[in-house]
Amino acid sequence: MRRQLMKGNEAIVKSAILSGCRAFYGYPITPASEITEAAAQYLPQVGGVFLQAESEVAAINMLYGAASAGVRVMTASSGPGISLMQEGISYMAGAELPCVIADITRGGPGLGNIAAEQSDYHQVVKGGGHGNYHTLVLAPHSVQEMADLTALAFELADRYRNPVVVMADGFIGQMMEPVEFPQTATEPHLPKWAVAGTEESRGNLISSIYLEPDKLEAHVRQLEAKYYVAQQREARAEEWRTEGAEIVLVGYGIVARILKAVAAEAQAEGLKVGVLRPITLYPFPGLQFQKLAERARVFVVVEMSNGQMLEDVRLALNGVRPVEFLSRFGGNVPSHGEVLELVRKLARQTLPAPQPERESVAHV
Amino acid sequence: MSNGTEAEYEVTHGRPQAFYENFDRKGELQHQTHYCPGCGHGIVHKMLAQAIDELGIQNRTILVSPVGCSVFAYYYFDVGNVQGAHGRAPAVATAVKRSHPQSIVVSYQGDGDLSAIGSAEILHAANRGENITVIFVNNAIYSMTGGQAAPTTLLGQVSTTTPAGRNAANEGYPLHVSELLATLEAPVYIERVGLGDNRQVAQAQRAVRRAVENQVRGLGFSLVEVLSPCPTIWKMSPVDAQHWVRDVMEKTFPLAVLRDRTKDVQPKAAPATGPALEEIPRILGVTDEGEAEPSDAQAKGGVDLQVRVAGFGGQGVLLLGEVLAEAGLHAGLEVSWLPSYGPEMRSGTSNCHVRLAREPIDSPLVAHPDVLVAMNEPSLHKFCASVRPGGWIFYNGETVPEECERKDVHILARPFMHVADELGDGRAGNMVILGALLEATATLPQASVDAALGQLVKSPRWLTLDERALARGRELLRESLQEVCHEG
Incomplete structure (x- = not known):
């Protein structure tokens, strides 16, 4: 198949259209603007809708409208814009509307800067809007994954009737790598629940209102049940050369690429190092951490934030193994050298031997 | 009732x-x-x-x-x-x-x-x-x-x-x-x-x-x-x-x-219906058609070339990197191109990381390049110490400042923009450097470079100019090697 050199941001749009996306409502922001620009170029050509909204607030509510109407729809933004979208994301989760949101992350808080950072983790993975809900979150670490995980995002959004976020740092959005696409396009279909301006759909209602406490509780329990199923079925992580690893490096996005390079060099030095890369950030692939904890002595979380994913790693390991943390942010990237130095230091240290008692590993 | x-x-x-x-x-x-x-x-x-x-x-x-x-x-x-x-x-x-x-x-x-x-x-x-x-x-x-x-x-x-x-x-x-x-x-x-x-x-x-x-x-x-x-x-x-x-x-x-204005306006036309589903991959330009024939021009042997290109905005820093990456892909290699898109992009300087390798590329970030292209002095200062021993520095200037001199790397310092100016347009200076880089590293076949250039440079005038610039760059490199030999 043909491999094309392409930016991650462009690959997202092409994959989305091949996946049946026919509407894009968005607002420009660095480093996500190429997605909006590519959508403006291609969606009208495939009979779809592109509209640049007056704000991220309007854009996400346009997604609410398009999703209510049964159209596969997406938007793209970055930290400050995602903050503004949280209202609509909460409404969409509450009204059980599918959509795909690409978050090409940059530096914060506030205006921060436009360099790559991973500090949107909390607001995206923990649900930055109000109420008991989650978004499903996918974290590509290559241009090929920008395409593949966007296709998966549309599938998951429909399967769970829930917003799905493709969260990639600015590097993954801006860089070019070879990518290949499926040669067939998915046919858009109209869900039965959609409000489509037809006789068949006249009785349909899209709403997030449940006035009666018992009804709201039952509704949220049902959302919870959905998330439970997602936890069982959708959690994904890549284990990269983890066989026999005593030190497990943990990172997602561009950081995972650096960690692979570090692990390769450390292994060449004879160190027992591997990489565990969460691909889904929600649901978090906790079981794979527990599995590796049976052999590994220490986990090293490397993040371009002040320790946001770190919390999920600690929860997943539940104290059975020590967790080291290396963080750079503000547009700074953990360097190959500094991670390698930490790995060497940990390898030199006398680490506690693996405990034989497996029971201590938490089982969800 | x-x-x-x-x-x-x-x-x-x-x-x-x-x-x-x-x-x-x-x-x-x-x-x-x-x-x-x-x-x-x-x-x-x-x-x-x-x-x-x-x-x-x-x-x-x-x-x-x-x-x-x-x-x-x-x-x-x-x-x-x-x-x-x-x-x-x-x-x-x-x-x-x-x-x-x-x-x-x-x-x-x-x-x-x-x-x-x-x-x-x-x-x-x-x-x-x-x-x-x-x-x-x-x-x-x-x-x-x-x-x-x-x-x-x-x-x-x-x-x-x-x-x-x-x-x-x-x-x-x-x-x-x-x-x-x-x-x-x-x-x-x-x-x-x-x-x-x-x-x-x-x-x-x-x-x-x-x-x-x-x-x-x-x-x-x-x-x-x-x-x-x-x-x-x-x-x-x-x-x-x-x-x-x-x-x-x-x-x-x-x-x-x-x-x-109800009497003045015409009813809005219904939106056009979309194309047939089978047409969509072609519209997106992702079909196999138009794919360059797998050429004989495959890069040979083990390759792992790490390049950093830096300079002012407008010097063609990103394009130089892109031609290199595209040519690498054509030659059957794994490639990555990563721009520094941060604040520098707006404030006048620009740089990118390019990797070409036989094996899948782990990190697209190039911390220690085999080749540094420095199109201006600030870029040379910023990155000269990071070049791997035995690597190359191509500097767009007459002489390398004392503090950037290194005995353990090859350095080619030339006023590349001026060279390009003599060819017809100083803006082709990036391609003069690329020519020298290609000659020095000898990693990529010319056919792949030609294919990449043809894909990325659409104006016939520029294509001709860039091709001449590449050739001139290769000459400059060969001339410099002869000088070294003569001096030796």
Whole structure:
């Protein structure tokens, strides 16, 4: 198949259209603007809708409208814009509307800067809007994954009737790598629940209102049940050369690429190092951490934030193994050298031997 | 009414079909609305339902309910229903309508929803001329939340948040949304009506119907503002409240047709249907067709070339890297190209990381390049120490500053932009350097470089110039090696 050199941001749009996306409502922001620009170029050509909204607030509510109407729809933004979208994301989760949101992350808080950072983790993975809900979150670490995980995002959004976020740092959005696409396009279909301006759909209602406490509780329990199923079925992580690893490096996005390079060099030095890369950030692939904890002595979380994913790693390991943390942010990237130095230091240290008692590993 | 009496009367004004007979979605009292006695919403609802009946559009209608007293409009209207966030109904309606252009989309909003929190959404939906109908019920107060001031609250009017009466010095003036929207080009129909007496009600009925009919005819954005009583919050009897609309409210908000271009505009054309599904991969340019023949020009042997290119914006830094990466891909290698897109991009300097390798590329970040291309002195200063021993530095300058000199790397310092200038355009300096780089590293076959250049440089003039620049760069490198040999 043909491999094309392409930016991650462009690959997202092409994959989305091949996946049946026919509407894009968005607002420009660095480093996500190429997605909006590519959508403006291609969606009208495939009979779809592109509209640049007056704000991220309007854009996400346009997604609410398009999703209510049964159209596969997406938007793209970055930290400050995602903050503004949280209202609509909460409404969409509450009204059980599918959509795909690409978050090409940059530096914060506030205006921060436009360099790559991973500090949107909390607001995206923990649900930055109000109420008991989650978004499903996918974290590509290559241009090929920008395409593949966007296709998966549309599938998951429909399967769970829930917003799905493709969260990639600015590097993954801006860089070019070879990518290949499926040669067939998915046919858009109209869900039965959609409000489509037809006789068949006249009785349909899209709403997030449940006035009666018992009804709201039952509704949220049902959302919870959905998330439970997602936890069982959708959690994904890549284990990269983890066989026999005593030190497990943990990172997602561009950081995972650096960690692979570090692990390769450390292994060449004879160190027992591997990489565990969460691909889904929600649901978090906790079981794979527990599995590796049976052999590994220490986990090293490397993040371009002040320790946001770190919390999920600690929860997943539940104290059975020590967790080291290396963080750079503000547009700074953990360097190959500094991670390698930490790995060497940990390898030199006398680490506690693996405990034989497996029971201590938490089982969800 | 008993069965016995029904037979004696002919029903001429019954329940509109567009209303449910029984309000099943309502928790209790399913035969009556949740509105207070004397509230204007019930009347406006009926006007809308009658318009839907008369136009025969019940199946096509989609009602977007707001946040406010009419949040539960979907209890009553037997049409497609979407309930939206506070103030966002025009954004929601925009996308619903664009998703299904055959549908008739009505955004039903109150004055807090539309004129305060949703002021941006209504302004831009109107300005885009969305082919939707907006029913704007203005009662000069937030009623649902218990009587707080709205942008439409009258001067001197007491509310729970203007206990001494609205004071222009503190809260500004009543917002005239309809007049404001009537300054825009796109709307076709804007009218303010009232429910102050029967004559006003009859006019309101006509206006609501027109606003819906305009959409059915495909004319564009229509809005009807309805001055509407709220006896409960105003603390008046229903009759007094109705009179207050006519005698007091209307003085601030005069009833008028503020825009009527319905006779001047042409119905909007239906959007073109999309292409056949099989066409889409071709439209996106992702099909195998047009793929370069797998050339004999494959890069040979183990390759792992890491390059950093840096310079001023406008020197072609990113393009140099892109041609290199594209040529690598053509030659059957794994490649990555990563730009520094950060603040530097805007402030005049630019750099990119390029990797070409036989094996899958782990990190696309190049911390220690085999080759540094420094198109200006600041870039040389910034990156010269990072080059791997045995690597190359190509510097766009006559001589390397003392502090950047290194004995353990090859350095080629030339005024590459000037060289390109002699060829016809200094901006081809990036390709002179690329030529030298390709000659020095000997990693990529010329056929792959030609293919990459052909793909990325569309102007024939530039293609010719770039090809000459590449060749000149290769010459410069060979000449420099001879000099080294002679010196040696």
